[in-house]
Amino acid sequence: MKENPKHVAIIMDGNGRWAKKRMLPRNYGHKQGSENLRKLSFYIFDQGIEVLSVFCFSTENFSRPSDEVNYLMNLFVEKFHSEFEEYKKKNIKVVFSGRRENLRPDVLEAMDKITEETKNNTRAILNLCLNYGGQYELIDAMKKIIKEKKEIDSLTPEELMHYFYQDLPPIDFLIRTSGEYRLSNFMLYQSSYAELYFPETYFPDFDEREFDKALDIYHHRDRRFGSIKEK
Numbered sequence: 001m002k003e004n005p006k007h008v009a010i011i012m013d014g015n016g017r018w019a020k021k022r023m024l025p026r027n028y029g030h031k032q033g034s035e036n037l038r039k040l041s042f043y044i045f046d047q048g049i050e051v052l053s054v055f056c057f058s059t060e061n062f063s064r065p066s067d068e069v070n071y072l073m074n075l076f077v078e079k080f081h082s083e084f085e086e087y088k089k090k091n092i093k094v095v096f097s098g099r100r101e102n103l104r105p106d107v108l109e110a111m112d113k114i115t116e117e118t119k120n121n122t123r124a125i126l127n128l129c130l131n132y133g134g135q136y137e138l139i140d141a142m143k144k145i146i147k148e149k150k151e152i153d154s155l156t157p158e159e160l161m162h163y164f165y166q167d168l169p170p171i172d173f174l175i176r177t178s179g180e181y182r183l184s185n186f187m188l189y190q191s192s193y194a195e196l197y198f199p200e201t202y203f204p205d206f207d208e209r210e211f212d213k214a215l216d217i218y219h220h221r222d223r224r225f226g227s228i229k230e231k
């Protein structure tokens with residue numbers, strides 16, 4: 001039996017197209033997507049995955065029409081307030097990656113609440129990437145390194161990861177739904193040796209069965225990390 005990935009990441013894409021296919025407003029797709037994440041995340045943690053990172057909102061998503069941005073921000077506030085009890089009960093620690101600037105005070109407040117309420121949980125980590133951009137994360141890490149006057153000559157690739165928004169292990173398995181084959185500025189450094197999987201399914205339909213299929217595909221991959229390994 002092959003080992004499960006320790007850190008799974010999902011670029012949750014295709015909410016808008018899921019809604020469009022049903023002649024529904026894009027925002028309805030976001031609502032369905034967020035409901036799917038709630039269920040799917042618990043299922044993923046039940047499989048023994050230790051860390052799940054999900055792309056909720058990119059720094060670039062602020063360029064969308066303001067009614068969609070507002071809808072998403074309202075949805076985050078509503079979800080963080082209504083779901084923290086469940087994450088707390090299930091012993092899941094919720095953390096955030098991304099820049100706090102440009103986020104509304106009520107969004108920051110809801111983020112701080114769910115973080116605080118779940119901070120002592122130990123079973124697994126849900127890393128919500130909100131107002132997140134991989135390039136900004138590298139810039140912000142460099143700023144921290146300079147501020148702390150860290151000796152740069154001895155810096156190792158592993159050590160650099162301690163300066164990111166969250167100190168998490170590298171990504172083993174990265175899934176992007178909806179048939180788009182790009183990273184869109186998501187965890188570029190942490191994905192260096194991740195196995196990549198691009199299912200066609202739109203995120204609101206990416207359910208437990210789809211995840212089982214994904215995990216099976218992962219287990220058939222041959223991770224070599226640059227060396228030669230017999231299968």
Ligand code: IPE
Nearest residue numbers: 012013014015016017056057
């Ligand atoms: C992903 O779904 C969710 C966010 C980016 C917030 P999209 O909104 O990108 O859906 P599509 O790609 O337009 O279908």
Ligand code: IPE
Nearest residue numbers: 011012013055056057058184
């Ligand atoms: C990436 O999806 C961001 C999230 C899933 C939150 P986008 O839909 O914004 O990415 P592009 O614009 O297609 O690259």
Ligand code: MG
Nearest residue numbers: 013014015016
């Ligand atoms: Mg998209």
